[in-house]
Amino acid sequence: MTLYIFLTLAVISLITALLMVLSRNPVHSVLFLILTFFTLAGQYILLNAQFLAVVHIIVYAGAIMVLFLFVLMLLNLSRDTEPQKSNLWKLSGAIASGLLLVTLVGAMRGGIALQIPEAENPGVGLVENLGKVLFTDFVVPFEIAGILFLAAMVGAVLVGKRDLKI
Amino acid sequence: MLEIIRQIPIDYYVWLSTALFCIGVFGVLIRRNAIVVLMCVELMLNAVNLLLAAFSTYLSDAQGQIMVFFIMVVAAAEAAVGLGILVMIYRNTKSTDISLLDKLRN
CATH class of the missing domain: 1.20.120.1200 (NADH-ubiquinone/plastoquinone oxidoreductase chain 6, subunit NuoJ)
Structure with a gap:
């Protein structure tokens, strides 16, 4: 199922x-x-x-x-306004990405032998567990992500302004 | 034990996300509309996210899912700034065609 x-x-x-x-x-x-x-x-x-x-x-x-x-x-x-690439471009794009797919699948052809741990925790993706990990082991990246958002917000507003005077 | 680990080998997830990633690469290569190219990049990010989440569940390790969370954070910031830049480009060139953006050549 x-x-x-x-x-x-x-x-x-x-x-x-x-x-x-x-x-x-x-x-x-x-x-x-x-x-x-x-x-x-x-x-x-x-x-x-x-x-x-x-x-x-x-x-x-x-x-x-x-x-x-x-x-x-x-x-x-x-x-109507959508720009189109030529058919040659499309064909070469299809070949290139198809070759990438063949390469990646061929690299993993033998299958992946994963060592599944004995004492596994089925609730690893629940909010309780993830919250604990996020606020103990990953506190510094979490705060840096906050700074990144602030920078992205300021950057987006600045880029979007029509007549910028500094 | 989770039902999924017994029934679905991890290879299926690897193949699925490889295929999604390659479709994203295909889109980046053949489209000229900058917005659609950004969307294809989002699709590639999501393929990687799916793989990280699958391995995290199979190995009962929460760090992979935290990594997915941070990738989503960065993707949101990237989309906001990227679309702001795109609107600015549209104001100047009246088009979102990426082949017009070769001013830095030569």
Whole structure:
């Protein structure tokens, strides 16, 4: 049963990712990418990483993709104004990424022998456990992430100003 | 023991995220709209996130999931600044075509 859920989610995410890349209209690309993100959230739930699933939906589907949609609507981009690369470019891009896929899959052809620990903790992805780790071992990176957000906020406001006077 | 560890080998997750990553690379190579290129970069980040989360669950180690959390933080900051720069570029060139942005060449 779990395997079927995994396979369904995987197929949907691959198809929507391909449609995202191939669709001419950028708004459709954003919507397909949101679908891909929802299937990835399903994978996180399957992995019992509940905190990650919720954060993924809130941050990606809720914040980042809405930002992308807003920018697309502001710039009024549509299928007609969409610049296209020539077919030769598309073919060479397909060959290059296909070769990357073949190389990576070939490198892992023998399978991965993972040493699954005996005393495993099924609740590793729950908020309780992750919160403890985040606020004990990873306090300094957490605070640095706060500073990064402040810098990104100031930078985005500065870059977006129309007539900048310093 | 989690149901998933018994039923699904870790290889499946590795293959899935490899395929998603390669689709992201494909998109970066064939699209000219800068916004779509940024979205393909987000897709590649997500492929890596999925792999980190899978290994973290299989090895019962929380550090991988913390790493995913930090990647999401950085991706959010990157998207905000990147889209701000894109809006600025659109104001100056009236287009988001990345092939116009070769002013630094020569």
